[in-house]
Amino acid sequence: MPLMKSWVASANDAAHPFPLNNLPYGVFSTDDGDPRCGVAIGDMVLDMQAAEATGLITLTDDPLFDVPFWNALMEEGPAVWAALRERLFALLGKGAAEQDKVEPLLVPMGDAELHMPLAVSEYTDFYAGMQHAKNMGAILRGSPDLPANWLHIPIGYNGRASSVVVSGTALHRPNGQTKAPDAEMPSFGPSKRLDIELELGAIVGTDSELGQPITVDEADAMIFGYVLLNDWSARDIQGWEYQPLGPFQGKAFGTSISPWIVTSAALEGFRAPTPPREKQLLPYLNGSKDGLYDIELEVLMQPEGADRASSLSKTNYNRMYYSAAEQLAHHASGGCAMNAGDLLGSGTISGAERSEFGSLMELSWAGREPFTLDTGETRAFIEDGDTLTLRGNARGKGFTIGFGDCTGQILPAKIHPQRSGG
Numbered sequence: 016m017p018l019m020k021s022w023v024a025s026a027n028d029a030a031h032p033f034p035l036n037n038l039p040y041g042v043f044s045t046d047d048g049d050p051r052c053g054v055a056i057g058d059m060v061l062d063m064q065a066a067e068a069t070g071l072i073t074l075t076d077d078p079l080f081d082v083p084f085w086n087a088l089m090e091e092g093p094a095v096w097a098a099l100r101e102r103l104f105a106l107l108g109k110g111a112a113e114q115d116k117v118e119p120l121l122v123p124m125g126d127a128e129l130h131m132p133l134a135v136s137e138y139t140d141f142y143a144g145m146q147h148a149k150n151m152g153a154i155l156r157g158s159p160d161l162p163a164n165w166l167h168i169p170i171g172y173n174g175r176a177s178s179v180v181v182s183g184t185a186l187h188r189p190n191g192q193t194k195a196p197d198a199e200m201p202s203f204g205p206s207k208r209l210d211i212e213l214e215l216g217a218i219v220g221t222d223s224e225l226g227q228p229i230t231v232d233e234a235d236a237m238i239f240g241y242v243l244l245n246d247w248s249a250r251d252i253q254g255w256e257y258q259p260l261g262p263f264q265g266k267a268f269g270t271s272i273s274p275w276i277v278t279s280a281a282l283e284g285f286r287a288p289t290p291p292r293e294k295q296l297l298p299y300l301n302g303s304k305d306g307l308y309d310i311e312l313e314v315l316m317q318p319e320g321a322d323r324a325s326s327l328s329k330t331n332y333n334r335m336y337y338s339a340a341e342q343l344a345h346h347a348s349g350g351c352a353m354n355a356g357d358l359l360g361s362g363t364i365s366g367a368e369r370s371e372f373g374s375l376m377e378l379s380w381a382g383r384e385p386f387t388l389d390t391g392e393t394r395a396f397i398e399d400g401d402t403l404t405l406r407g408n409a410r411g412k413g414f415t416i417g418f419g420d421c422t423g424q425i426l427p428a429k430i431h432p433q434r435s436g437g
């Protein structure tokens with residue numbers, strides 16, 4: 016598919032992340048208004064609340080855009096998702112009959128503050144990148160051998176929806192309990208091994224029923240769209256707490272997502288197959304579609320005061336072993352009800368080479384091999400004031416489907432209000 020032309024001139028640049036082919040969904044506010052749904056087109060945001068209020072968009076009897084999140088639209092299901100996309104093509108495409116009515120509803124991106132695009136109902140994080148799993152095994156357990164279940168199950172854990180934040184939200188370094196290998200007692204204080212994880216987040220758009228498993232193809236059709244996701248991880252807290260039940264405080268303090276939901280429809284032309292199965296999957300994990308996408312990804316780091324960000328790593332979402340649809344089908348396989356607004360982290364995305372690793376744990380090999388930034392600083396883990404950014408782009412012929420940066424700065428830990436002498 017070539018670039019689809021818009022009358023919004025900035026959207027027609029081959030390198031712009033938000034051409035008419037994309038139309039990602041976000042929530043924005045300006046100085047004079049409350050947060051409301053918006054669609055990015057070039058350097059502008061279409062105010063969806065206004066578009067609905069003026070009658071330019073009417074998809075259902077009841078309004079969908081009187082709330083500052085996209086869940087109401089999601090819950091209407093794939094036919095309404097497709098109808099909205101078609102209507103947006105008609106309103107924003109070159110030669111649109113109603114251009115004069117749409118023009119006043121566009122807000123310059125520079126005037127928009129971006130908010131969480133959805134109400135996250137629940138958040139689950141997977142472990143579906145094979146290189147990452149091998150690296151973590153080698154670093155933490157002395158062997159790159161995958162766990163016995165890894166080639167059969169998309170391993171995951173239930174995370175926290177309450178601490179999912181939108182790009183641009185600063186987070187405090189977490190306090191937690193850690194224990195040095197040679198220490199007799201654990202201690203409590205700010206994490207010393209703060210890390211990121213480069214992931215893609217899949218957003219579930221429709222519900223599944225309690226008790227009712229779904230197929231991988233049904234799961235694929237339930238996925239509304241994708242965001243970049245940084246699963247901030249405190250490695251020292253995680254290392255002490257995680258056996259036998261898995262991550263808890265080490266990953267509960269914050270998860271950042273990019274501000275625009277890139278729809279599955281916009282990514283359709285970028286589908287990519289999962290790699291050959293090293294062990295045949297059980298039938299309930301087989302689907303008929305290519306479940307991954309060709310999305311170029313990058314991690315950048317900028318210390319406080321540095322004049323620019325340094326690129327740490329570049330990889331691609333097509334490196335994953337399990338797709339989001341396989342993960343979703345597995346999630347529901349025991350009868351767990353899935354809901355519109357559920358967020359599924361892909362698992363850390365690492366390619367084969369060190370320059371493609373998706374966490375600092377891997378990039379510095381657990382701190383044993385610190386790396387140097389373009390601006391001269393060295394790092395093994397995140398220091399206070401550092402800003403970490405994830406980027407993602409799918410490259411078409413003459414157009415780009417961008418996600419918008421997923422960025423976050425780390426602030427010093429809060430002082431814990433513990434009782435003295437305790």
Ligand SMILES: O=C(O)/C=C/C(=O)CC(=O)CC(=O)O
Pocket residue numbers: 140141142143144147148151152155212214246248262361362363
């Ligand atoms: O292998 C381990 O002990 C730990 C692995 C992770 O922390 C990774 C995780 O959260 C899942 C993922 O993002 O792949």
Ligand SMILES: [Ca+2]
Pocket residue numbers: 140141212214246360362363
């Ligand atoms: Ca993770």
Ligand SMILES: [Mg+2]
Pocket residue numbers: 174175246247266267268269270
């Ligand atoms: Mg998290």
